[in-house]
Amino acid sequence: MKCESCGKEASLEDRFCQDCGGRLTPTHPVVVAGTDTGSSDGTAKIQLDSNAVNILLKEFASKDGTEVTYKGGQIQVQRPGLKLSVTQLPLDDTRLRLDGTFGTVKLQLANFNLEEHQVSLKVNVSLD
Amino acid sequence: MAEFKVQVDEKLLNSILKQIPEQKLEYRHGCFLGAAKLPVGAVKAVVIPSFNGSYVVFAVPFKEIKGDLTGKFFLSKLISVFWGTISKQAEKVALPVLRKYGMGADTLVIEKVKEAGGEVGKIKVSVNAINRWLEAQHPRLSPNLTGLIFSSEGVEVVGDLRVVA
Numbered sequence: 001m002k003c004e005s006c007g008k009e010a011s012l013e014d015r016f017c018q019d020c021g022g023r024l025t026p027t028h029p030v031v032v033a034g035t036d037t038g039s040s041d042g043t044a045k046i047q048l049d050s051n052a053v054n055i056l057l058k059e060f061a062s063k064d065g066t067e068v069t070y071k072g073g074q075i076q077v078q079r080p081g082l083k084l085s086v087t088q089l090p091l092d093d094t095r096l097r098l099d100g101t102f103g104t105v106k107l108q109l110a111n112f113n114l115e116e117h118q119v120s121l122k123v124n125v126s127l128d
Numbered sequence: 129m130a131e132f133k134v135q136v137d138e139k140l141l142n143s144i145l146k147q148i149p150e151q152k153l154e155y156r157h158g159c160f161l162g163a164a165k166l167p168v169g170a171v172k173a174v175v176i177p178s179f180n181g182s183y184v185v186f187a188v189p190f191k192e193i194k195g196d197l198t199g200k201f202f203l204s205k206l207i208s209v210f211w212g213t214i215s216k217q218a219e220k221v222a223l224p225v226l227r228k229y230g231m232g233a234d235t236l237v238i239e240k241v242k243e244a245g246g247e248v249g250k251i252k253v254s255v256n257a258i259n260r261w262l263e264a265q266h267p268r269l270s271p272n273l274t275g276l277i278f279s280s281e282g283v284e285v286v287g288d289l290r291v292v293a
Contacts, residue, residue, distance in 0.1 A: 042140020051130035055289045059269060103147070125140050127147060 015099070040124040043110070047120045073114045089114065091121075104128035130289040131274075137282040157280045160186070164210065170196045171210045179276035183237070183252040188214070190247040211240065211249045218251050230264065231257045262287075 003010050005022035014024055048056070053070040061068040066079040075086040091112040098105040104127075111122035136144075141155045152163040153175075160175035174192040178185045188211070195206040215238045226235045235257035239250050255273055262271045268291065275286035 041143035043137045044140060045133075045135040045137075047133040049129070049131045052132045052289050055130050055269060055291050058291075125143075127143050 015104075039126060040108070041127045042125055044123045044125055045120070046123065047118055049118045053119050070114075070119070073116045075114065087114065130291075131286065132271075132289065133284055133286050135282055135284040138280070141282055155283075158278045164213070166206070166209055166213060168197070168209050169202075169206055171206055173210065177276075177278045179255075179278075182255055184255065184258070184276055186251040186253075188249040188251075189245060190249065191245065214249065215251075226257075229261055231261055 002008070003017035003020060003022050003024060006017060006020040008017055008019040010017055010024050016023055050070055057068045057070060057075075066077060069076050069078070073087065075089070077084040077086070089112055091109050094109040094112075096107045098107060106126040106128070108124040108126075109121060110124050111120070113120045138155055145151075145153045145155060154161045158177075160177065162173045162175055164171050164173075172194045173188050176187045176189065178187070190207050190211070193203075193207050193210060195203050195210075197203055197206050218236065218238055222236055223233065226232075235254045237250070237252040237254070239252070241248055241250060259272045262273065265271070270290040271287055272290065273285065273287050275284075277284040277286070
């Protein structure tokens, strides 16, 4: 990412330019891990059925001969010579910061459940 | 069918609304409550959102509009100015934003209709146009909006993904 004011290269995690102090606004949303969310401005619940999860896994996770699928509440990772089943993902309390042209959104996963026919998650959201 | 649902609670929706400048909108019990100060007086209105498959409809029942002017004549004048302002603003603000995201003028329908309960102002957003835009964002996943549920808990967005080979 480059500073719009002085053109200096800036880290994705920076919110202000280290050189000129200008505010950095990423052109695409940037996800940064491990940020304290502060007080919550509300909650969002997301549910994806197995088919939707599989479509997303195929698009974003399956590559280089590795196939990632979701079935019966398990994430299955398969590649030649390896088969791995994930039955639980301990993502509760995972914190993310999403920076974009719309501003900064801080997310804290409050619940992440792999269920028989769907994946559900609850997210505490705080807006800056 | 590959369905996804995103439910935004009332608190979060109100936090988002507070971020939008130059408006006073609040979401409560499945409706938006709006307040505006016009040159002819202050006005409060209820906006009832709904989804009918083809359009996301924001309906403003004129009989629910309250103003700080008393008397039938003044109130009807206030309602007329209020709706005129809202419909002009919707065109002036929303249309350029829609165009920026590649949606045409057919995306937005602004109309005043007579229903059993009286006159209602309606701002309708075409679901087809929203879906064309969503599909353009990620042509391979081709996300589609299939439902919008406005309730006292918040707003639930229902959609599906269709893999395009």
